[in-house]
Amino acid sequence: MIKTQYAIAGIVIALIVGAAASWVMRPLISPPPPPPKAKFAEIPPPGTKIIHGMDAAYPPFTEIDPTGKAVGFDVDVVDWIAKKYGWTVEHKPWEWAAIVTALVKGDLDFIASGMTHTAERAGEVWFTIPYYTYIHHILVSIGETRTKEEILNSGQYISCQLGATSDKWAEKLLKEGYKFKKLALDSYELAFEAVLDGRAVGVLSDSAFTGPYFKERPDVAAKFKELCTVGGVESYAYATRPGDYGLRNALNQGLEELMASPYWDELREKWGV
Amino acid sequence: MVWEYLSYIFWGVPWTLGLVGGGLALGFIIGLPIAIGQVYGSKGLKAALDMYVWFFRSTALLVLLFLFFWGVFPAFGFKLDALICSIVVLGLRTGAYQSQIFRGAIESVGEGQLIAACALGMSKLRGIYHIVLPQALRISLPGWSNEYAIILKDSAICFALGVQEILTRTRYVVMATHEPLLPYFIAGALFIVLTYGVTKIINIVYEKAKIPGLVGRM
Amino acid sequence: MSNEDVVLKVENVHKSYGNNKVLTGVSFEVRRAEIKIICGPSGSGKSTLLRCLNLLTQPDKGHVWLEGEEVTDPTTDISKVRQKIGFVFQEFNLFNHLNALRNVSIGLEVVKGMKKDEARKIALRELGKVGLEEHAHKYPAELSGGQKQRVAIARALAMNPVIMFYDEPTSALDPQLIGEVLDVMKKLAKEKLTSLVVTHEMGFAQSVGDEMMFMIDGKILERGTPLQVIQNPKHKITKLFFEHIAKLYMRQVR
Numbered sequence: 001m002i003k004t005q006y007a008i009a010g011i012v013i014a015l016i017v018g019a020a021a022s023w024v025m026r027p028l029i030s031p032p033p034p035p036p037k038a039k040f041a042e043i044p045p046p047g048t049k050i051i052h053g054m055d056a057a058y059p060p061f062t063e064i065d066p067t068g069k070a071v072g073f074d075v076d077v078v079d080w081i082a083k084k085y086g087w088t089v090e091h092k093p094w095e096w097a098a099i100v101t102a103l104v105k106g107d108l109d110f111i112a113s114g115m116t117h118t119a120e121r122a123g124e125v126w127f128t129i130p131y132y133t134y135i136h137h138i139l140v141s142i143g144e145t146r147t148k149e150e151i152l153n154s155g156q157y158i159s160c161q162l163g164a165t166s167d168k169w170a171e172k173l174l175k176e177g178y179k180f181k182k183l184a185l186d187s188y189e190l191a192f193e194a195v196l197d198g199r200a201v202g203v204l205s206d207s208a209f210t211g212p213y214f215k216e217r218p219d220v221a222a223k224f225k226e227l228c229t230v231g232g233v234e235s236y237a238y239a240t241r242p243g244d245y246g247l248r249n250a251l252n253q254g255l256e257e258l259m260a261s262p263y264w265d266e267l268r269e270k271w272g273v
Numbered sequence: 274m275v276w277e278y279l280s281y282i283f284w285g286v287p288w289t290l291g292l293v294g295g296g297l298a299l300g301f302i303i304g305l306p307i308a309i310g311q312v313y314g315s316k317g318l319k320a321a322l323d324m325y326v327w328f329f330r331s332t333a334l335l336v337l338l339f340l341f342f343w344g345v346f347p348a349f350g351f352k353l354d355a356l357i358c359s360i361v362v363l364g365l366r367t368g369a370y371q372s373q374i375f376r377g378a379i380e381s382v383g384e385g386q387l388i389a390a391c392a393l394g395m396s397k398l399r400g401i402y403h404i405v406l407p408q409a410l411r412i413s414l415p416g417w418s419n420e421y422a423i424i425l426k427d428s429a430i431c432f433a434l435g436v437q438e439i440l441t442r443t444r445y446v447v448m449a450t451h452e453p454l455l456p457y458f459i460a461g462a463l464f465i466v467l468t469y470g471v472t473k474i475i476n477i478v479y480e481k482a483k484i485p486g487l488v489g490r491m
Numbered sequence: 492m493s494n495e496d497v498v499l500k501v502e503n504v505h506k507s508y509g510n511n512k513v514l515t516g517v518s519f520e521v522r523r524a525e526i527k528i529i530c531g532p533s534g535s536g537k538s539t540l541l542r543c544l545n546l547l548t549q550p551d552k553g554h555v556w557l558e559g560e561e562v563t564d565p566t567t568d569i570s571k572v573r574q575k576i577g578f579v580f581q582e583f584n585l586f587n588h589l590n591a592l593r594n595v596s597i598g599l600e601v602v603k604g605m606k607k608d609e610a611r612k613i614a615l616r617e618l619g620k621v622g623l624e625e626h627a628h629k630y631p632a633e634l635s636g637g638q639k640q641r642v643a644i645a646r647a648l649a650m651n652p653v654i655m656f657y658d659e660p661t662s663a664l665d666p667q668l669i670g671e672v673l674d675v676m677k678k679l680a681k682e683k684l685t686s687l688v689v690t691h692e693m694g695f696a697q698s699v700g701d702e703m704m705f706m707i708d709g710k711i712l713e714r715g716t717p718l719q720v721i722q723n724p725k726h727k728i729t730k731l732f733f734e735h736i737a738k739l740y741m742r743q744v745r
Contacts (some may be wrong), residue, residue, distance in 0.1 A: 012317070066281055385582055391547060393646070
């Protein structure tokens with residue numbers, strides 16, 4: 001016989017757990033709550049505080065200077081646009097994995113951080129016009145004589161950055177049937193070094209990284225040559241919440257104006273992009 | 274190059290300590306009552322406390338951070354600052370772990386002394402406060418200093434909410450300088466100092482607070 | 492025999508743990524200045540009885556009165572009742588984080604709200620009564636078993652109780668340490684401190700005990716003066732018990 005106290009305790013606990021479970025499952029059974037009301041449906045007036053979300057670990061587009069201040073190509077562009085409209089901008093570093101959630105939830109107002117315009121992201125955020133294009137490519141040692149087909153089917157290692165778009169492209173190539181081994185490393189620098197070491201025959205990088213990197217390290221640049229490109233042209237754009245028409249229009253107009261001006265070339269020269 | 278960034282990395286220390294200190298303190302305030310409730314409470318109370326401990330110990334910290342930052346607190350109508358939210362979540366979690374440390378310590382004091390205290394006329398609560406806790410807290414110190422070391426490591430996970438503690442800053446410096454090893458080496462050294470230094474201090478406190486004659490039993 | 496003479500009145504106390512009936516109807520009275528001894532084989536419920544009398548254990552049935560106030564009445568302030576009873580445990584139960592002085596004074600400070608200086612003065616005096624003033628600053632871990640139990644007695648005395656409960660106070664002690672504790676108890680008995688003592692120490696019982704109660708299977712089987720019960724018991728079981736004890740004593744004396 002189960003003692004009465006235990007039975008009552010069991011029933012009470014079951015009720016609480018049941019209530020909690022149904023509370024958690026609510027979104028699955030009822031329509032999700034409406035998205036937050038658009039903060040910037042109109043163009044933000046001068047003096048508005050706008051929070052610019054960035055991943056401070058992505059030079060030369062976004063990084064940190066020794067005093068901890070946010071700097072980078074994207075930072076300069078954002079500052080220029082903010083000045084144009086009279087906004088007060090706060091450059092807020094945020095962890096890349098959570099940055100889109102932060103934007104959607106309102107902790108950030110837009111993302112400008114070397115973010116690629118992809119179909120997947122476009123489901124959650126709406127992008128501005130593109131402001132930078134790049135393409136993935138495979139680089140090999142300058143003395144390499146083999147062709148693209150030979151390298152890709154050599155059965156040897158091709159390095160890339162772990163978790164980055166180059167990693168995904170390597171996977172795509174493997175799925176297409178090419179016979180090489182993927183060497184995913186923690187950073188692009190390490191991936192390039194792997195080729196110099198001889199551990200890998202080629203590195204799958206993207207020109208958004210390679211360009212500035214080679215400009216900064218001509219000694220490394222001298223040791224490589226481009227074997228081929230991979231995939232199509234990709235572009236960076238700024239991300240905003242879907243309802244913020246005003247902010248997005250302002251950013252678009254700012255970008256177009258800036259890109260048409262000589263300052264744009266100065267910035268590109270400055271940051272090597 | 275990296276040397277220019279030294280002060281930037283070092284300024285992560287107050288943030289890390291804020292997270293750790295705040296989390297530990299909150300965890301203490303939560304954990305001790307839970308332990309008392311689990312040892313001396315009614316069946317219903319014990320069941321409820323067990324659920325709390327189970328939930329906060331089994332859920333990953335990262336999940337908890339997101340859950341509270343974007344789920345729980347907004348559901349109640351307010352939005353917490355990233356640092357405060359991180360401290361709260363760390364506190365709730367370490368409270369669950371600390372409660373088990375305290376619970377073991379309280380149970381090891383033995384019920385005889387509490388019975389004697391009641392025989393003198395103390396209420397159970399008074400007995401717990403004057404007789405059980407002074408001994409249990411001393412016994413808890415080594416396990417508690419271990420909890421400090423654990424939270425110190427966990428504090429790095431709070432970068433997910435944008436808190437610029439030591440490890441986040443180190444990553445940024447690595448990217449900005451293209452130097453993978455040196456900044457992490459510095460951060461590692463910092464963490465060793467923070468872990469070892471504070472644990473040593475707690476040990477000194479433990480030695481000073483030891484009850485004469487009870488060496489080896491504790 | 493007027494009622495003011497009765498310090499402790501126990502009526503029909505029962506206690507069971509599940510199917511195990513530990514106390515099956517115990518009744519007796521303790522008068523002022525009386526030294527009452529309870530003895531019996533282990534499992535007879537002696538310790539449980541003492542703990543039921545100040546509600547450290549809740550009895551299932553029965554009533555207890557201390558100086559006319561009903562202890563078992565749910566509306567009674569049990570803390571006040573317990574302050575009037577000095578309890579000495581078999582396992583001493585000293586507070587390990589406090590030195591001897593503070594062990595004795597803490598009850599006064601916390602329960603009676605006395606100022607620290609006054610409490611410690613009284614504590615020192617009580618420690619003197621049990622012969623331990625020089626050890627006042629030692630911690631329990633630094634004391635021998637006999638010293639610990641004497642501190643425990645001092646701790647109980649400090650609260651100025653109207654009756655002392657001793658729960659097999661010497662059973663956990665080495666034989667050579669039993670003497671010092673019994674001497675203290677004898678001294679207190681001679682000062683007419685009402686006491687209820689659960690013990691196997693027949694020498695002590697015979698020298699200071701006023702009445703002895705033999706307990707078995709949860710109730711009192713025989714009572715009388717110690718001499719009567721030990722040497723002239725009415726029941727065979729009682730006789731067997733004391734013969735057994737006597738044999739143990741002989742072994743120890745030799």
